[in-house]
Amino acid sequence: MQIEAAPTEKRYEKPEGERRGLIIVNTGDGKGKSTAAFGLALRAHGRGKAVKIYQFMKVPTARFGEHRMFEQIGIPIEGLGDGFSWKSQDLEHSAQLARDGWEKARATIMGGEHFMVVLDEITYPLIYGWLPLEGVLQTLRDRPKDVHVVLTGRRCPEEINELADTVTEMKLIKHAFKAGVPAQRGIED
Secondary structure: OOOOOOOOOOOOOOOOOOOOOOEEEEEOOOOOHHHHHHHHHHHHHHOOOOEEEEEOOOOOOOOOHHHHHHHHHOOOEEEOOOOOHHHOOOHHHHHHHHHHHHHHHHHHHHHOOOOEEEEEOOHHHHHOOOOOHHHHHHHHHHOOOOOEEEEEOOOOOHHHHHHOOEEEEOOOOOOHHHHOOOOOOOOOO
């Protein structure tokens, strides 16, 4: 590790632009995409802002750690899917759930009543061809100007990345699972 001097001067000027809703993407093969989105949701909720979270791959009855916590503090979170594709018994049913879920999410975004809408794991139904990309892009373009939308998942379509205001790619450097350590409740859920 190389030691460096702490900055003594601000390294940037405050932007002069208009405040508006942002499109934020967390993508890549590394861990932390959903976790980062949930952190933003908590930050907004802590400021008294209305937040809604949609999870495109989780089942509606999911009870992972985030569901339990968000329920306790009053952030609505809704599973829209039937699990990851390798667990599905009927991929056309999975696709229909994604389309139905998108209509709910789209209505929430366009309704303009929420400061932030999180579309967790939305990239999977997009890259599987279950959701038409153009409809998602059009909603992101046409949304009310103060609505922030956070999208997560691996291999985010480049068209969304181009439209987004902020794109973060989580890079996998090392993961315990690859070393044979199984997923653990409270870490992976």
